Amino acid sequence: YAHRSLFVEDDTPYGPGVFYAKDAFEGLSLMDRIVVPERRGELIEETLTKARKTLNKPSRESFIAPADASDTERSDTRLIDPPTPPFWGVREMTDYTLGDIWPHLDLKTLFRLHWGGKGVKGEEWEALQNEDFLPRLQAMQADAEAAGWLQPRVRYGFFPANSDKNDLVIFDPEHHARELLRFTFPRQPARERLCLADYFQPLAGGAKDAVAFQVVTMGSAATQRTEETQARGDYSESYFSHGLSVSSAEGLAEMVHQRVRTMLGIGEETGKRYSWGYPSCPELEQHLLVDRLLDMGSIDVEVTDGFQLNPEQTTAAIVIHHPDAKYFALLRSGGGPAATKAPEPVASL
Structure with missing residues (x-):
């Protein structure tokens, strides 16, 4: 770029x-x-x-096909019996601590991407990891727990839903026949012609499906700490604090996703979590729809004029339970980059 x-x-x-x-x-x-x-x-x-x-x-964009709104024929994705959620509607999750989030940190992404270890190899990497990054992480985690500059909050909910062509129709959790809103998702023009709506029971079939949404944040105190340390010239502390807060938001999202799977009674690796701004779920404007469902403001999260989430250390996602759900890109027929892959949790480096 x-x-x-x-x-x-x-x-x-x-x-x-x-x-x-x-x-x-x-x-x-x-x-x-x-x-x-x-x-x-x-x-x-x-x-x-x-x-x-x-x-x-040629740019990557030259391989990406624009969504064709006229292509609404369902793919060959199989239909399955949907799970039954433990409740319908929205709740705030409160039964966790920062200590519950730490095991879900993707240390590879934190150390390599957010903390600048990309490209370091061999003995130099081992020294950087063991003598700097790991001790620093432990100290920063202890400081965050004591000082409270990471303040995780979660809103999540289960809604009745159906697919209608390329739309995912969301219904009122108290009155399942009442439509609340629709998410329109793009469809692959080639390969399997996937669309996120295809993972749900069709509206014409009469049987309701279930979908989960979640929004997690590490709070504005994390942004404040980053800005304050930078303002006093401690650029290193600002840099590492920002990296940890962003990674912690992703770790919190993973923790919530695992709990949602447990609530639905599906396997630990069943289904996928999709965040807006990625190929199969690209429209950031749909954050406004998620806000209507989850009331993000109740955990001090807002959608900006550019449809981003504020504070920065915030992620929202749709959780799809279908066992065949996968990450995919909208690729033109006959070539282009491989389908998008989601990062896998890293237990060790």
Whole structure:
């Protein structure tokens, strides 16, 4: 993206340069080169060379097919008897502590992506992990528990539902015949022609299905801590705090998903959780529909004008119980990147 953004029009690059850093450490390395005139020229030349190569390659978007609203024929996804949830409606989950969330942290993503360990290998990686990251994680977890700068909250609920072509129809949990709203999902134009709505009993069949929604947040105190440490010049603490808060939100989402599976009486690996903004569930505007169902404001979460969730350390998802549910992309016929895969929980590194 940074390479494509470098060119303001056609083949004309933006003079001062556009540079991409995968993390704060690489950002500091880039700044070291930018502030030295002779090194900056070399950096700009390297960036231009890489960017022009990028421009000559087809983008991923060229393989992604736009949703065809006219293609509403159901795929061959099998129909199954739906589970019965323990209740209908929405609740706030409160019976957990931060200690219940920690086992669900994806340490690979935290250490490699959020804490800048990507690309480190061998003995250097072992030293970084054992002498820095793991002790730091334990200390930050203890501090979060004592100081309260991670404040997890959860809203979740079960709703009667049916599919209607590409729509997932959500019904009133108290009056199952009363339609509340609809989610319209895109359909693959090729391969299996999957659509999330296909994982539910069709409206025409008369039998109601069940769907779960969840929203989790680590609270605004996490954002406040990140901003305060940055304001006083402690950029390292700000960086690591932000990474832990984001990973903790994902860990909380995984914990809630596992509990929802248990409540539905399905297997630990049965079904999938889909968040908005990804290929099979792309429309961020649908956060507004989730808000109508779950009342996110009751846990101090809001949908912004750009349809993002605030605080940043917040995720919302639809939980689908169907055993054949999978992650998929909307690919054009005849090629393109492989179907999207969800990150798997990592128990050890």
